[in-house]
């Protein structure tokens with residue numbers, strides 16, 4: 412499959428090509444970058460909704476119900492579910508799809524599972540590129556389900572326009588289950604499993620916490636109660652999501668986020684490329700190894716050497 | 731950079747039987763062998779199995795049946811894969827499958843069948859050696 416075939420296949424909405432492209436993205440194959448570079452101008456249209464929260468809080472079930480509700484409104488859907496890879500074996504059990512069976516034969520729903528492959532932050536390193544591929548394919552809405560999150564799994568905020576943070580009733584008397592980090596990235600709080608006792612109490616606690624949030628902002632995250640088994644509260648949640656989207660567009664935040672994202676992305680890519688080129692150039696070179704020895708012996712220091720090597724690299728003409 | 735290439739396997743239970751112990755044990759063993767395993771749960775129709783395998787970009791489909799419906803379901807899945815033009819995915823099966831049925835299933839394109847008591851290492855090895863990756 413050539414890169415041109417791949418790109419044309421994705422743009423003409425052949426899901427096999429999309430699946431293939433995401434595999435190449437995950438394997439960090441160079442063809443993936445070529446394809447993404449051609450597809451880039453076709454991205455930026457999907458509304459990307461992140462779903463994060465403690466393990467077992469009902470993220471996959473919620474995405475399934477939201478998908479059903481958006482499908483009633485004729486929206487097409489992409490779903491990326493991320494589960495942790497074992498740091499020891501690299502293997503992963505990707506089980507979110509079990510909850511999504513009701514959409515398994517819907518041509519307008521595309522579900523893809525990803526292992527984190529050693530990346531921290533709640534997503535895989537390549538999740539944002541996989542999302543881009545689905546965006547170019549033309550899905551209206553893309554859900555990104557993170558690994559069951561604690562406090563440091565906040566990377567979804569860099570990928571999504573709207574972040575849902577899920578929690579469940581009775582998960583600790585104070586606001587234990589949703590930890591500081593992920594609380595701060597919520598655009599909407601979802602108290603899922605509203606059929607269990609304590610749902611209202613949980614909502615009150617979250618609201619009380621929002622009352623003392625010192626940050627100045629134009630959007631106060633609403634708290635929505637849902638039952639992802641019966642679908643109670645799901646239409647209300649969809650309305651809240653749409654209200655958030657409207658808010659992003661009306662306040663110019665949508666544009667600002669886009670700009671910020673492009674900046675971060677470019678910087679990230681340059682950093683990655685530069686590091687790679689630099690180390691390719693230096694690895695194994697006798698002067699380089701010698702310098703390392705001298706640093707170890709304290710005859711010179713890493714600060715000076717780094718300055719010098721980078722200056723030489725940047726100004727060398729042979730590159 | 732192909733260093734990060736991973737074997738991806740779909741473990742599915744087509745048909746109506748609820749015996750999922752074997753499928754889960756095999757799924758875990760493949761994970762522990764470093765593979766990415768997508769487990770889709772019980773009661774999968776052949777169409778669902780093929781759709782999930784294609785969207786997930788798997789290199790191998792592992793089917794588990796203990797109800798006796800293998801002679802209908804396995805060939806049906808192979809047929810659907812062929813109709814979609816998928817010819818680079820290894821398909822293996824396990825569960826309660828009489829010896830006599832195995833040649834016919836292999837004829838239909840199933841790579842190997844593993845019965846009760848198969849050591850998990852044997853399954854891992856077979857998949858590792860036979861996927862096209």
Ligand code: B12
Nearest residue numbers: 747748749750751752792793794796797824825845846848
């Ligand atoms: C445990 C069991 C149950 C449990 C299942 C619990 C569960 N969640 O799995 C319960 C009690 C619920 C149950 C119920 C029934 N059972 Co039952 N059950 C068994 C039993 C005793 C063991 C199965 C088992 O778990 N083995 C352990 C696992 C690890 O082994 P395994 O599944 O064979 O997997 C190995 C290999 O086959 C292979 N493998 C399996 N899957 C896969 C997949 C891949 C990809 C690969 C590579 C390999 C592979 O690798 C595994 C490791 O070696 C078997 C008899 C037997 N000895 O097999 C009967 C058996 C399967 N049951 C049988 C029957 C009839 C039933 C019932 C219909 C009984 C009834 N009348 O109510 C119900 C149906 C339930 C349903 N909804 O489908 C029959 C099936 C007959 C047939 N196929 O012709 C059997 C064979 C008993 C018999 N001799 O009659 N059962």
Ligand SMILES: Nc1nc2c(ncn2[C@@H]2O[C@H](COP(=O)(O)OP(=O)(O)OP(=O)(O)O)[C@@H](O)[C@H]2O)c(=O)[nH]1
Nearest residue numbers: 466467468469470471472559603604605638639640
């Ligand atoms: N009572 C009740 N149970 C629910 C509800 N939503 C989900 N569950 C159950 O909670 C369990 C976990 O649901 P999942 O959707 O898999 O949760 P998750 O957050 O995706 O889990 P991980 O991906 O493993 O972190 C399942 O048994 C669901 O059936 C709900 O609203 N009420």
Ligand SMILES: [Mg+2]
Nearest residue numbers: 470471507556
């Ligand atoms: Mg989940």
